[in-house]
Amino acid sequence: MAECLNSLLHDNTRYDKISKEHKGSLEWLLTHEKYQKWSSSERSSLLYIEGKPGSGKSTLAKYFRENLQITSSSVIVNYFYTLRGTELKLTHENILRSILYGILKNDETFFPLFQSKFRKFGSQNVSKWPYESLQHVLSSLASHPFTKRLYLILDAMDESEENDRRKIIELLCQLCAKSQSCIVKIFLASRPISQFTHEVKKGHHVIRLQDENEKDISEFARSFLGPKLGLPSNILNKATKYIVENAQGMFVWVYLVQQTLLKYAERGCTTNQIFNFLRSLPTELDAFYGDILRELEEREELGFKDGLRMFRFVLFTYRPLRLAELNHALAIPDDPDATFLTSDESFEGDLIHGIDKRVVYCGGNLLEIKGLDGTVS
Amino acid sequence: MHHTVRECFLRYNKPATELEFETRFRMSDGDSHIRISITCFRYLMLCAANTSLEKELPSVDSWTSKHFEVYAEYLNKRPFINYALSHFTQHIESCRQRANVEQLVSLLCEQLSNNPASLLLESWVETHLHQKIATSDKVFAKDFRIELLHAATRMKYSHVVEAVLTTGADKEASLHNKTPLMISAENGDETTARVLLDQEARIGAKDKNKQTALHFAAAKAHNQMIELLFYRGADKEAKDGEGRTALHHAASNGHNTTLQMLIKTLSVDKEAKDGEGRTALHHAASNGHNTTLQMLIETLSVDKEAKDSNGQTALHHAASNGHDTSLRILIETFSVDKETTNGEGDKNHTAAINTTDNNKRTPLDLAIMFGHENAAVLLSNMYNEKKNLQRLTPFYLAIWFGRTHMVKLWVGGVDKRDIKTTIKFAREL
Numbered sequence: 080m081a082e083c084l085n086s087l088l089h090d091n092t093r094y095d096k097i098s099k100e101h102k103g104s105l106e107w108l109l110t111h112e113k114y115q116k117w118s119s120s121e122r123s124s125l126l127y128i129e130g131k132p133g134s135g136k137s138t139l140a141k142y143f144r145e146n147l148q149i150t151s152s153s154v155i156v157n158y159f160y161t162l163r164g165t166e167l168k169l170t171h172e173n174i175l176r177s178i179l180y181g182i183l184k185n186d187e188t189f190f191p192l193f194q195s196k197f198r199k200f201g202s203q204n205v206s207k208w209p210y211e212s213l214q215h216v217l218s219s220l221a222s223h224p225f226t227k228r229l230y231l232i233l234d235a236m237d238e239s240e241e242n243d244r245r246k247i248i249e250l251l252c253q254l255c256a257k258s259q260s261c262i263v264k265i266f267l268a269s270r271p272i273s274q275f276t277h278e279v280k281k282g283h284h285v286i287r288l289q290d291e292n293e294k295d296i297s298e299f300a301r302s303f304l305g306p307k308l309g310l311p312s313n314i315l316n317k318a319t320k321y322i323v324e325n326a327q328g329m330f331v332w333v334y335l336v337q338q339t340l341l342k343y344a345e346r347g348c349t350t351n352q353i354f355n356f357l358r359s360l361p362t363e364l365d366a367f368y369g370d371i372l373r374e375l376e377e378r379e380e381l382g383f384k385d386g387l388r389m390f391r392f393v394l395f396t397y398r399p400l401r402l403a404e405l406n407h408a409l410a411i412p413d414d415p416d417a418t419f420l421t422s423d424e425s426f427e428g429d430l431i432h433g434i435d436k437r438v439v440y441c442g443g444n445l446l447e448i449k450g451l452d453g454t455v456s
Numbered sequence: 457m458h459h460t461v462r463e464c465f466l467r468y469n470k471p472a473t474e475l476e477f478e479t480r481f482r483m484s485d486g487d488s489h490i491r492i493s494i495t496c497f498r499y500l501m502l503c504a505a506n507t508s509l510e511k512e513l514p515s516v517d518s519w520t521s522k523h524f525e526v527y528a529e530y531l532n533k534r535p536f537i538n539y540a541l542s543h544f545t546q547h548i549e550s551c552r553q554r555a556n557v558e559q560l561v562s563l564l565c566e567q568l569s570n571n572p573a574s575l576l577l578e579s580w581v582e583t584h585l586h587q588k589i590a591t592s593d594k595v596f597a598k599d600f601r602i603e604l605l606h607a608a609t610r611m612k613y614s615h616v617v618e619a620v621l622t623t624g625a626d627k628e629a630s631l632h633n634k635t636p637l638m639i640s641a642e643n644g645d646e647t648t649a650r651v652l653l654d655q656e657a658r659i660g661a662k663d664k665n666k667q668t669a670l671h672f673a674a675a676k677a678h679n680q681m682i683e684l685l686f687y688r689g690a691d692k693e694a695k696d697g698e699g700r701t702a703l704h705h706a707a708s709n710g711h712n713t714t715l716q717m718l719i720k721t722l723s724v725d726k727e728a729k730d731g732e733g734r735t736a737l738h739h740a741a742s743n744g745h746n747t748t749l750q751m752l753i754e755t756l757s758v759d760k761e762a763k764d765s766n767g768q769t770a771l772h773h774a775a776s777n778g779h780d781t782s783l784r785i786l787i788e789t790f791s792v793d794k795e796t797t798n799g800e801g802d803k804n805h806t807a808a809i810n811t812t813d814n815n816k817r818t819p820l821d822l823a824i825m826f827g828h829e830n831a832a833v834l835l836s837n838m839y840n841e842k843k844n845l846q847r848l849t850p851f852y853l854a855i856w857f858g859r860t861h862m863v864k865l866w867v868g869g870v871d872k873r874d875i876k877t878t879i880k881f882a883r884e885l
Contacts, residue, residue, distance in 0.1 A: 368461060372481050388491075390465065391488050391491065391492070392492070394483065395485075395489065395492055395547075396492065396543070397543045397546055397547075398539070398543075400536075401535065403535040404536045407499065407534065407535055407536035408499070412498070413491035413494050413495045414494075415491075415494055415556075415560065419501075421498075421501050421502055421505045421507065422502075423502065423506065423507045424507070424508065426502055427508075445461050
């Protein structure tokens with residue numbers, strides 16, 4: 080069986096990386112009407128948490144997992160996926176493989192479902208499961224003879240193509256429709272899918288995140304518009320309304336707005352200037368990031384270069400670096416043509432004092448230092 | 457970094473012609489991996505060269521363990537070394553298709569060849585880069601890494617231990633009769649032990665006295681280390697050359713919390729016998745660990761009458777070694793039974809001090825034999841004289857063994873008729 084597990088193995092480590100910040104309160108989930116219907120029903124069904132990127136889907140999925148009442152007959156499979164380096168997309172095949180891996184790892188009684196398929200190609204020295212076999216195993220889960228409650232928690236499918244996502248959802252819906260003694264409860268968090276929502280709505284439950292976190296976003300916006308920026312109440316209301324409307328559930332966007340406004344206000348400004356500046360900010364995340372990066376590019380050369388190298392280390396290293404590691408890596412010239420002196424004295428002279436400040440300055444709010452050991456991401 | 461930021465960068469990661477705007481943040485895969493590879497390699501060169509230690513260290517062939525410790529300390533201030541060693545190859549592999557990579561690797565290795573401390577990287581370069589460093593002596597390089605691994609382990613630099621292991625140091629090699637795992641176990645340095653175990657260091661490795669890492673940890677009362685070793689698969693009943701388990705070591709050193717953990721949490725055999733048939737209780741008694749004795753009997757309910765291969769109980773051991781407080785505690789545990797067993801205890805108490813070993817010696821006999829005055833008085837006061845007449849009296853025994861200073865203790869209370877039997881008996885001993 081270990082061999083069978085290995086053949087399905089896939090990196091799935093995002094779970095620990097999700098930050099707890101800027102999430103607002105999440106208690107509403109457990110009392111939500113659709114959630115209760117979904118969770119109390121004895122039928123297999125799918126709960127679709129729909130939200131734009133950066134609206135806190137991952138935090139919600141984590142919250143759900145932590146608050147799930149576990150009984151001896153429940154099997155919980157968590158699926159988070161994180162892209163690394165230059166991997167551009169996530170295929171439905173990879174997603175499916177990880178889901179099956181999680182199921183088998185959590186409950187051995189599902190093994191017979193895998194066994195026959197595994198034997199078929201296991202001998203042929205194929206290291207990865209063919210897609211058809213994966214698909215077949217997934218749909219055969221429905222005929223699992225034991226009365227189990229199988230929870231599938233799926234998240235971070237944002238990085239996949241819409242078509243891939245749709246395929247997975249189709250497969251999962253089929254599984255729900257067919258399952259008999261084994262109850263499958265699927266908790267799926269994903270960005271909105273245009274053509275699909277209708278199909279999913281039939282017999283499944285959809286919660287739109289932006290309808291739910293409006294209140295949290297509004298409170299968060301007020302917390303910095305009022306006390307920190309000192310806007311008078313009439314403008315405060317207007318500005319809050321503006322932020323809520325444009326956020327469309329995206330907490331990350333509001334966080335960026337907060338950082339940018341606070342920085343803007345540092346130089347001293349009028350109420351009208353703040354409000355106009357707020358309205359001039361991009362309403363899409365990508366455009367916002369674009370602006371931030373452009374600003375970094377226009378900085379003095381050294382600052383830009385350090386920033387570029389920091390982003391490169393964050394994006395392309397095979398594990399996140401700690402702050403001290405990053406500092407040492409930055410002190411080594413990475414230009415193939417540059418001369419490199421193998422000298423401790425010259426190296427130590429190139430280390431940055433206050434590397435934490437440098438990360439904030441060069442990374443422009445996009446880099447974060449986390450945890451006790453100061454992992455940079 | 458939020459995953460949406462990552463996505464944003466990935467969108468930039470296209471040929472410049474396909475991007476609808478100009479950005480200097482466009483990072484191509486190949487270029488990024490090459491640059492990170494170069495950073496890693498140069499960093500390793502720096503660590504191998506250790507130029508700042510030039511004045512402090514003699515030539516490598518004459519390094520003593522002290523010099524290795526200096527170098528280990530230097531490496532401990534080089535945090536990026538582990539990433540560089542473990543991931544350099546991956547980065548290189550990710551840009552293999554680029555024409556100048558092979559050239560780059562050869563160039564880097566060439567630079568390393570002229571480096572005095574290439575000893576550290578000799579095997580690593582061969583396994584990971586399939587290149588040879590011309591100047592290095594393989595056997596010498598191997599010993600160099602072993603010495604360095606031990607120095608780093610001694611100094612508790614887990615980070616350096618990890619690095620040296622990645623360079624291919626032999627994790628099982630013993631210096632001064634100990635493997636690195638044993639050293640970390642003895643130091644109670646769990647971080648280093650974890651690094652070694654993650655690299656599959658043998659948990660059951662034995663030194664020349666057949667002691668395992670667990671024995672070392674138990675002797676020094678490193679409880680968390682014991683737990684770590686146990687959960688990583690150490691044999692909790694492993695016996696050393698004298699047949700002693702970790703429990704014996706904890707008992708002879710009087711480590712009460714360790715004993716509790718071993719017995720209660722790890723359920724080791726609390727009556728385990730060593731090569732001389734001694735249990736943990738015997739060892740605690742021989743070494744006079746009073747609270748340990750009390751705890752073993754009252755809290756952990758070990759067999760207080762257990763006999764070793766010479767037929768001796770814990771009382772015998774306490775008496776032979778003159779631990780009178782231990783004796784009192786042991787005897788008291790028998791008297792405690794008195795209250796619970798309706799007078800039966802009194803008999804137990806007498807029976808206990810009358811227990812004879814294979815050579816027919818009572819604890820009192822041994823106390824006298826080894827000249828422990830206080831212990832002898834304590835025990836003799838407990839004897840019912842009449843019952844004891846047919847046995848050797850303390851008076852004669854004291855004479856027999858020449859403990860004249862003890863004779864005066866009993867003058868007056870001696871039955872002289874008995875002298876013949878006594879001497880006859882004593883001869884048999």
